[in-house]
Amino acid sequence: MENVLTPTNTKNRSRIESRLIWPALLLLLLLSIAFVAIPVFLIQPFRPQTQRALEISYLLRAWSPLATVIILLSVLALTFWKWKRARRWWRKALLVIVLLLSIVPAWFARQNHFEWMFNPLHNSSYVKAADAGFVRDSDMVLAVKINNEAVAYPVRLMAYHHVVSDTVGGTPICATY
Amino acid sequence: MWETTVDGRVLHFHLAGINNQNFIMRDEETGSWWQQVTGEAIFGPLKGKHLKPVFWDELTFGTWKHEQPQARVLRPDEQVAASGKYAPADWEERMLRVPVATRTSAPALNKRELVVGINVNGAASAYPITALQKQNPIIDKLGGTPVIVVMSEDGQSVRAFERRVEGQEREFFLKPNSSPLRLIDDRGTEWDFAGTALSGDIAGRQLPRIAALKDYWFDWKTYNPNTTVYTLGDR
Known part of the structure; x- marks a missing residue:
């Protein structure tokens, strides 16, 4: 049929x-x-x-x-x-x-909902060690030195931003915490 | 802390997630996922690649500034600072109360105990801060290499070195009442906290550095499952 x-x-x-x-x-x-x-x-x-x-x-x-x-x-x-x-x-x-x-x-x-929570710092800026009034001598810093250029990243700032891109001594790096 | 050039290309990292309380980063360029603590790509097109580690120290600002008075420091973001979102000064004590949610087998220490972790020739060891406070410097042997772990007089900055000069193993002692801190070895040479010889015919000589990571015990143990723990009275 x-x-x-x-x-x-x-x-x-x-x-x-x-x-x-x-x-x-x-x-x-x-x-x-x-x-x-x-x-x-x-x-x-x-x-x-x-x-x-x-x-x-x-x-x-x-x-x-x-x-x-x-x-x-x-x-x-x-x-x-x-x-x-x-x-x-x-x-x-x-x-x-x-x-x-x-x-x-x-x-x-x-x-990227993680970046809503943990704000990375995409435009980082720096001051000379002697002018850094926002860090106390007893505060911890992450310190790097490449090709004779030295930079410190205060742990209190890193604990908030977690990832900071930088170029130190001509080498692109990312500081993480 | 990592160099961000992989196969000639500079990668830009974002946070992408959490793996057992350690960050996963995602690179903008390929979308691969990287484990922050190991610098290894765990998923994606670059899986298996390793970022080159950058040697870094965790020091007090005072100790660092003394060594590098001309260097630069990361500045707080004004908006974040104005809104009071940065951690309060006592955040380290507060962190001790944050619950730990990883699975570590048979803990030898409290999960949140602070240790200094070092890795030599594939052998890992954790030195509890409390042990360093009682015995400074700590003289040890790890992966066949004689090592020294030393804490600065600020009670927080820690560095580790190979304690060998021209192939000869040396013993180190704290120079009593020295400020800034000085070490003396078994041949009478004086050394500073940066590992530089200050006296004798080897003045200016630098001890080989070993990366020392100040970390919580549970985190160190998770990424170094075969780690040993230094206990006082080992030698």
């Missing part, structure tokens, strides 16, 4: 597809959130890390800028498709909310 699409058949299929849209949208949104939330959870301070957790975090962080945008575009496509078929206003409103929510992980994937 031939499988002919009768008007009723088409209508049924369209209804099933239409119903599948909501779980599909929800799944995409959760996937996108997982991409950015899992590394945040795994590599948070004051929690032990395993090699496996680090590797997962690295892969998710490396791929999340692309993955979250692909997901966002898929959500956008599904939203267009569903928009024409959505008859009630609150369904359209829900579509808009899901779309807006999927923008959040795509944005977050482009942020």
